[in-house]
Amino acid sequence: MKVLEWNTAAFSLFLICHSLLFGQSLGHQIALYVHNKCPFPIWPATAPNTGHPVIADGGFYLPAGETQRIYAPWDWSGRIWARTGCNFASNWQPACETGDCDGRLACNGLIGTPPVTLVQLSLQADKSMPNFYDVSLVDGYNLPVAVTTKQISPKCTVGGCSKNLKNSCPAELQVLNRYGKIVACKSACLAFNLDSFCCRNEYGSPEKCKPSVYSKMFKAACPYYYSYAFDSPAPLVNCASNEYVIAFCPSSWGSEATSI
Structure with a gap:
C-alpha cells in the first residue's frame, strides 16, 4: 500500500511538472496560421x-481552402513562401513549378528557388517588443499573400495585391511552365543580374539605387x-x-484585391 501511495504521489507530481513545462513551452512559441485561399x-x-531551427519540417501540403497551424519559437526569424504546381511522385526536376527546394516536400532548411513571393519574419524573444514582418518581391512574384495578427488590425496587416502581377509581367521577366503558362514573374535583379537593379556595389545605397520601371x-x-x-x-x-x-x-483569385 505504501508503494502504491508513493507511486500515485509521484505520478501526480509528474503530471503537474509536465503541465507546467508544457504550458511554458507553448508560452515560448508563436502560432502561425497558414491559410490557402x-x-x-x-x-x-x-x-x-x-x-534558428527548421519549423514545420520546412514544408507541407495544403489543399485549397484549408488552414495549417504551425509553431515557431518566439525568437525565430526566417522566411515562408508557397510552392505551386508540385508533383513529388514523378521524376520531374524540379518537382515544383515555383519555389522548389531540391525536389523535396520537406525543405528542411533549404531555400526555395526564386522567383517567389516571400514572407519574412523576425520574432522577438522579449514579449514586450513587437515582431517584425514584411512581404518581399525583391526576387520576384508567384502568388499574392497577406499577413496579419489573428485579431485583425489595419496597422498590423500587410495586404495583398490590387492586380494579378502575372497578367502584366513583361516577357523578359516571365517564368513559364511546361505548358507555356505564366507561373511566376522574375524581378529585374533576378532576370538581368545587374548592379543597378540589384542595388549592389556602386549602387549599394538608397541614394544610388532608385526604383526601376520594373520595380514600379x-x-x-x-x-x-x-x-x-x-x-x-x-x-x-x-x-x-x-x-x-x-x-x-x-x-478572389481574379482580382487579387487587398482584403484577407
Whole structure:
C-alpha cells in the first residue's frame, strides 16, 4: 500500500511538472496560421535564418481552402513562401513549378528557388517588443499573400495585391511552365543580374539605387510589398502578438484585391 501511495504521489507530481513545462513551452512559441485561399493546392515552405531551427519540417501540403497551424519559437526569424504546381511522385526536376527546394516536400532548411513571393519574419524573444514582418518581391512574384495578427488590425496587416502581377509581367521577366503558362514573374535583379537593379556595389545605397520601371510595375500591383531592395518608405510591419495569419491568395483569385 505504501508503494502504491508513493507511486500515485509521484505520478501526480509528474503530471503537474509536465503541465507546467508544457504550458511554458507553448508560452515560448508563436502560432502561425497558414491559410490557402487559392482555388488550387499549394505547398507552403519555411526556411530559417542562420542559427534558428527548421519549423514545420520546412514544408507541407495544403489543399485549397484549408488552414495549417504551425509553431515557431518566439525568437525565430526566417522566411515562408508557397510552392505551386508540385508533383513529388514523378521524376520531374524540379518537382515544383515555383519555389522548389531540391525536389523535396520537406525543405528542411533549404531555400526555395526564386522567383517567389516571400514572407519574412523576425520574432522577438522579449514579449514586450513587437515582431517584425514584411512581404518581399525583391526576387520576384508567384502568388499574392497577406499577413496579419489573428485579431485583425489595419496597422498590423500587410495586404495583398490590387492586380494579378502575372497578367502584366513583361516577357523578359516571365517564368513559364511546361505548358507555356505564366507561373511566376522574375524581378529585374533576378532576370538581368545587374548592379543597378540589384542595388549592389556602386549602387549599394538608397541614394544610388532608385526604383526601376520594373520595380514600379511591381509596386503598382502590390503596394504593400517590398518592390526592390531600398523600397521607401519601408513596408515593414511591427506588431506584438502570439498568433499571426499568413493567407495565400487572400481575396478572389481574379482580382487579387487587398482584403484577407
